[in-house]
Amino acid sequence: MNYASIFKGRWLALFRDITSLFIILLAVIVSVWIEKGSMPDETAMFVAVVNEDTGELGEHLADVLLSENGFDLRLTDRDEAVKMIASNKAHGMIVIRPDFTEKVRAGAYEKLVETTIMADSYDMNTLGELVINDTVKIWMEELIGRKLGAVSGIDEADLQAFRENAVEVLHGGSLLDVNANLVADRSDTDEEQTFSGLRWYAAFALFYLMISGTWMCAYGSGGLLKRVRSKGGNVVKLFVFQSLPGMLITYMGLLPVLLVSGHPKPVQVLAAFLLYIAASSAMSLLVCALAGSFSNLVFLAPVVTMAASLVSGMLCKLPDWARVWDYVSVIFPGHWFYAAILQEDHVAGALVATVFWFLAGMSGSLLLGNRKK
Amino acid sequence: MSFFSLLFYDIKRLLGHGKTALIAILLPLPVVFLFAVFLLPMLSAGKGVVVSCALCNEDTNETLTKLLDLVINSEVEQGTAIVYPVKDVESGKRLVEEGRVAAFLHIPENTYQDSMNGRQVVLDYYYSPAHAFEALTFYTAVKSSLSVFGQGIRLVYVAGGLAMEHGLTQEDVLTLWREGTDDIIRIHMHRGKIIGSGGVFLPGADYHLRFAIALLFTVCAYFAAFPVMYLTSVDLTEILGKRSMGTGRLLGGFFARVLSGALLILCTFLILYPAARAIREVPFAFALSVLPAVFLIALTFSAFALFLGSLFQRGEGALWAGLYAGIVFFACVILPERIEGLPKAVSSVLHFSPVRACVSIFSNAMFKMIPERYEQDLLILATAFVVFLAAGLAAYMKRGRAL
Incomplete structure (x- = not known):
């Protein structure tokens, strides 16, 4: 052969x-x-924000959410948000429920916000965390403010001063921070290698x-x-x-x-x-x-x-x-x-x-x- | 020969074609096994991200210990974490190094007291490259929730300071401080309930898992269409080439193949559903809700396979085309979110691919139904089915008549 x-x-x-x-x-x-x-970094994912609450706290939460980075959050109504989800334009929907202000003022925290996250998009895990944290911030500010308001001698000017301080605190650093440290396995080389x-x-x-x-x-x-x-x-x-x-x-x-x-x-x-x-x-x-x-x-x-x-x-x-x-x-x-x-x-x-x-x-x-x- | 006899013979031919159809039906088994062994432990242990974490608490404060117990018990009950207490930092770091835990959290002495006194405290979180995925996902949740918790404590201090300035007694300030802190602890212990889920960290976050299960379903269903591609091409070349057939018989053969191909793909789903149920406890009712889509997916992939099979003279050519078309279809699922600046027309086309609709149905409708999205995905599939059916019929009849 x-x-x-x-x-x-x-x-x-x-x-x-x-x-x-x-x-x-x-x-x-x-x-x-x-x-x-x-792979290249993802583009900012578009998420629709729907505020069904007529109270001031719902509006406050919507403002806080819209100021967040990392996601492209836009305020819209429910019908439009559903349409955008249906046509794959929005990757998620955050709905501030109609009784949001009422519930927060009563100190309740269950089902304040409804989140719908499309799982056919990558890396939406952190959206839920973002919504929860922003809601907790509003909730804490409101409840502590109300407790302060109940103290005799505290007037509207004091409460305004508290709110201004709260904005500073909630946008600034925290008393509790966590540092992430990578521990290299003894037998391992690092990612570049x-x-x-x-x-x-x-x-x-x-x-x-x-x-x-x-x-x-x-x-x-x-x-x-x-x-x-x-x-x-x-x-x-x-x-x-x-x-x-x-x-x-x-x-x-x-x-x-x-x-x-x-x-x-x-x-x-x-x-x-x-x-x-x-x-x-x-x-x-x-x-x-x-x-x-x-x-x-x-x-x-x-x-x-x-x-x-x-x-x-x-x-x-x-x-x-x-x-x-x-x-x-x-x-x-x-x-x-x-x-x-x-x-x-x-x-x-x-x-x-x-x-x-x-x-x-x-x-x-x-x-x-x-x-x- | 009646259409039903034709259909019966075609099913026998497709399912009885040597090893190919059997391999197509059984293909999901090794794929599911590999998924379960390698990817699943990284993604979830049931409902969300699971993290094995060592914990060294050097703070002896009773309130903090109780708080930690509450958090740990809640996370363990939710199945999102397994916690191993360790005596010192070295032991924790060693466990991470040896890969026995995904992460290690160190709480230094006086953490509670310092944070309550308005001093900043930094906790150390250690993880290894091998567990980077789940450890960093968990880290994001721990860091953000602790950070907000710390901000809450600062708010209580601000309020306490203002109250003191107005002459409130120390006892009343302490009451205000205690009540405020209790509220903060209460909401953090149940923070998942804000969005209607359970748990403290990453409540309900198993989108990676849902996406992975959907991809698994779609890949296996797509591969199950390969015997249809191959046999259609071979039949048109070898069998129809030897004897001529009338238009009626050709039409009957075409539609019988579409249906028998769909049946073959449906067989794959029969194997996949128990796997999905084992992996993520997909409720039977949820699976039933996507049943109409499952039929449409099977028909769409079958029609596409017939289209490719009719286009190529050689069975191998049709399979190669199917392989490359698969690469393009699955790129449509992953790329639109990954590549910035895609032209709008291209991005729209990618969003309306049938494979993307299929992944969307399995990852969304099977877990949380949004009727409008489901209808849209069904519409995409139905359109794709009609287009592939028409194109396939034209190509099939052209080749059938030319022979």
Whole structure:
């Protein structure tokens, strides 16, 4: 068998297959984007404020809410607010209930405000906190003011002075503050050194190797292996030469991501990625042989990529409570590539994983092939 | 052959097509497993964000201890926090370092007395990068509520000062101070009730979880449409290519495929609902309320799959198109809030995508129904269904007649 022409044929086929090639292009773009600074900040979310209270405290709360930063809060009526929520223009609605003033003056606090928050928008968690805090401020000011007003000798001028002081207090600092301190795990590096873009690219590379591997589906069908053997060919060599073009393409895709990442040891990463894609190709062989056709592969490839990448910590750093997955993931090539990125020992483990997946891929496809003979 | 016989055979063909349909139906299981194992503990343990927190209270003040007990018991009952008392700062920091707790809060000596005497107190909150998501969410809530609590105490002082200036006896000022402080403690202990929820910190805030469940439902439903894409393309090329069919049979085949495809997608929902119920205790009545939408979603995705399947000669081509269309559809869900300065026309188109409507229905209507929004989402889906159905029918008939 002419393995050089097999290599050349596969290489040309991959470059002609624009649909799968676009995956690796997309992977490079997304990974560079992640590496350069992740997702952009969100735009200020529009939230409708409806004041159904006719009393002065409802108006006061509406003013306080409208002066808040972080959300784009706008005063409107209920019908308009519902319309805006329905048409996806508003991400939430805050309704100051009709009995707001009455309840606050009576010292009640239950169901003073109604919040409707659209969960199909990101990061709306803090809106509820904002509404509660602003309402508490109004409530405290009113109740303490009323208690003060009940003291004999206190006149309207004193109450006005209290209100002015209250504005200063509520807009100023607090007596109680909390400082957040990041405690770095002894074994951890900080966020800048986790190289998210490199990790995500490696996960995309695994997906690309699988989804562009329809030719590997034939390894599990039996016919191909039979023909190769009958012509005196070597199945292992055939797989190596057929998989090389895909590996080369993913390897080339790594270069811009690595360049942007500014990793201190790029040569080490390049060498580790070589082992990673070798093991990933062998893993893809097993998955493709099991899938048998592209119609099955299109389901299996995303799920297997997601599982292997999540367990290896490629998509997000494994939390400490998930330490068990850290041990389980030693069989996945991603575990060792991640170690290489963090400049930890990885070569022996990566070699073992590569050999394991190579043996699993070859024996799996041979077994499936024999079964379907 | 009657339409119902055609439909019956098509269902048998679609569901009996080797492994593909089975994989499509069972696909949610590993995805739900991964979601439950990796994302769920970060997002919630039921109803909201859950935080395991170590607490070192060096202040021996009895009132503060009682106050802390009340807050801790309330949060533990709500299921939003698990609290581990520790003896000293070092032990707390070590627990954070070892990843055994998400955060550690240190209350220094004389916190209560100092704050009551008008002196500023700063508490230290420690967290690790591994638990940054839940720890920082909780931190935002703790910081803002404590800050407002501190402002309340200052207000009481201002009032007490004014009262003293008017010759109020020390005893009366103390009464005013005590009553005011009690009020502040009372409202902070029940601050969630202001918006009709329970708990002290982050009441009812599980929007991330609702969004994640909705995305999970939508992704799985979308993937379940892939066998329809593939088989439609293959059927038009291989089966219809071998024998000609009249317009009536072609029409019957098309609509039978739309319905059998929708049935396949509905099978996915049957698996997903128990998962959602286990994850977030979605009440059965809520799930029933979105039932009309579920049928429409299944029909819309099925019609879209038929449209793509009819466009491509090769099954693989249709699947690739489905994959890329999926990327675009899901980008429509995430990007409009993330990218500032999008042209209005582009932003509007992104907002009216059927996948976005689907996510909106599962994340909103299934938890809190706003009829107007629900109707709008249904309208988007119905419009998308009609458009995909018409485009799919045109492409299907064109290819069917040309063969």
